[in-house]
Amino acid sequence: MSTVKLTVNGKAVSVDVEDRTLLVHLLRDHLNLTGTHVGCDTSQCGACVVHIDGRAVKSCTILAGQADGASVTTIEGLAKGDELHPMQAAFRDNHGLQCGYCTPGMIMSAVDIVQRHGGQLDEATVRHELEGNICRCTGYHNIVKAVLDAAGRMKVAQAAE
Template identity: 75%
Template sequence: MVSVSLTVNGKAVTREVEDRTLLVGFLRETLGLTGTHVGCDTSQCGACVVHVDGVAVKSCTMLAAQADGCAVLTIEGLAQGDQLHPVQAAFREHHGLQCGFCTPGMIMAAVDIIRRHGPGIDETTIRHELEGNICRCTGYHNIVKAVKAAAEQSGGMAEAAE
């Protein structure tokens, strides 16, 4: 067992976990934050994307102990109360979701993409950047539209207060 102390969605958290506990398991099972999904267990699908110290990571590839001392942002921490984050609002407005399983990971990846590329991001770059996130419903067209709209609307400032 190892003690892990981190900030999750702005709240300090300390827990004892097994050494081999993945960050996605820590978030879902230990903290009850089930918005981060486990889709493949092999880091291929991107359903588990969260931000660690402001950078998008696949939480199924990181041990909880590796996040010790870090700030973690999950889909649950993205909105400000009842006000959706601009990327969440764009996904809703442009129907960038279908079954919704990939949506949390897509949104978290999109926030990071917009942060890094800014408001002038083009469709080709968005598609390339989202290659690590799989939508089984093949809703990529509307997902790309949503990311582009969010980037344009936010002026590139789509990151949450991390």
């Protein structure tokens, strides 16, 4: 057993876990943050994407101990109270989800994409960047629309800060 100390969604936590515990299981099973999904157990689908120190990471590919001392943001940490993050609002407004299983990981990846590209995105870039996230319900059209819409919303929100 090891004690893992990290900041999750802005709150300091300390959790005793077995050394082989994956970050996704620490989040889901120990912290009850079930928005981060386990979709494939092979790091193919992207349903488990979270941000570690501001970068998108598939949480099924990292041991909890590797995140010791890091800042982790999950889908539950994006909204500010009842106010959705611009990406969450864009997914809702553009019907960028169907069953919703991939949605948390898709949103977390999309936020990272927009931040890395400074909001300068086109459809081809979004489609290429989302290749690591699988949605079995949609043709990705509305997901791409949502990401492009959110890029503009995130620029406006950033300018207002």
